[in-house]
Amino acid sequence: MNADEECARSEPATEGWPDVPGDTALTIKVPEADPLVRAGFPAHVTVLYPFVHESRLDAAARHELSALFAGHDAFTLTFAEFARYPGVLYLDPWPRTPVTALAKDLTRRWPDAVPYRGIFEPPLAPHLTLANSEGPATQDAAYDALQAELEPLLPLSCRVRSVHLIVWDGSHWQDRAEYRLAARG
Numbered sequence: 001m002n003a004d005e006e007c008a009r010s011e012p013a014t015e016g017w018p019d020v021p022g023d024t025a026l027t028i029k030v031p032e033a034d035p036l037v038r039a040g041f042p043a044h045v046t047v048l049y050p051f052v053h054e055s056r057l058d059a060a061a062r063h064e065l066s067a068l069f070a071g072h073d074a075f076t077l078t079f080a081e082f083a084r085y086p087g088v089l090y091l092d093p094w095p096r097t098p099v100t101a102l103a104k105d106l107t108r109r110w111p112d113a114v115p116y117r118g119i120f121e122p123p124l125a126p127h128l129t130l131a132n133s134e135g136p137a138t139q140d141a142a143y144d145a146l147q148a149e150l151e152p153l154l155p156l157s158c159r160v161r162s163v164h165l166i167v168w169d170g171s172h173w174q175d176r177a178e179y180r181l182a183a184r185g
Contacts, residue, residue, distance in 0.1 A: 018117065021170040024057070025049035026106065026179075028099070030128055032158045033079065033091065036150050038131040041173070045077065045093055045126050047102045047163055051113050054167050054176070062177065068105055069163055069179035072098065079128060080155035082147050087134060089143040090127040091156075099126040102163065 026047040033043035052061070075098040079091035093099065103126075107113055115123040130150070134142045165177040 019050075019168045021168060022054040023168040024051040024054055024176070025166050025168075025173070026051050026102075026163050027166055028077070028160050028162075029164055030077070030079075030158050032156055033128055036091075036130055036153060036156075037128075038146065039129050039133070041129075043128055045099060045128050047099060047126075048106045048113055048115060050117065051106070051165070052110055057165075057176075064109065065165070065177075065179050068109065069102070069181055072102060072105075072181050073184055074159065074161045074181040076157055076159050078155050078157045082130075082151075083127070084139075084143060085124070085127075087132055087136070087139055088127075088129055089131045089139075089146060090129045091154075093126050093128060096126050098160070 026049075027044040028047060030043040030045060037043045075095075077093040077095075077099075079093055081092045081094075083090055083092045103115065107115070131143060131146055160181065161183075162178045162180050164175055165179065166173045167176045168174075
């Protein structure tokens with residue numbers, strides 16, 4: 001499948017994000033990319049959104065998360081290429097495999113944690129959103145200009161040693177926990 005076909009198939013099936021207070025997500029922070037992001041939130045790669053409601057994260061679930069992440073080696077992500085979903089300019093992380101392996105293990109253990117609530121078919125690949133505020137009439141010109149501005153700052157690499165659990169409080173995403181990956185990677 002070429003990039004245009006993947007992009008067309010990744011359009012949302014419904015409008016908007018139905019976040020409710022207590023929703024959680026598991027993300028990889030990428031502070032090295034914060035200066036590049038124009039989307040109004042810190043640079044990150046989503047491992048799994050949404051995860052489970054915060055009310056379900058008891059001590060046993062938190063212990064399982066710690067064990068699951070400790071079973072994966074730390075890794076390095078490199079961001080060298082731009083890509084686009086409709087309305088979104090993003091950086092494509094390489095390799096994707098460690099991020100998709102984490103998501104696969106999480107959804108195997110918590111099968112009701114459906115990536116992006118199932119509104120994208122196929123599910124979105126790992127990505128680091130740079131900008132997402134342009135509409136169809138302006139996105140090409142705006143994102144072409146932003147890409148030209150940011151291209152000299154690439155490639156960018158970051159060492160991933162942990163995954164963060166964040167919670168939607170009704171108006172902002174808040175950090176709740178950090179889960180370490182194995183140091184051997």
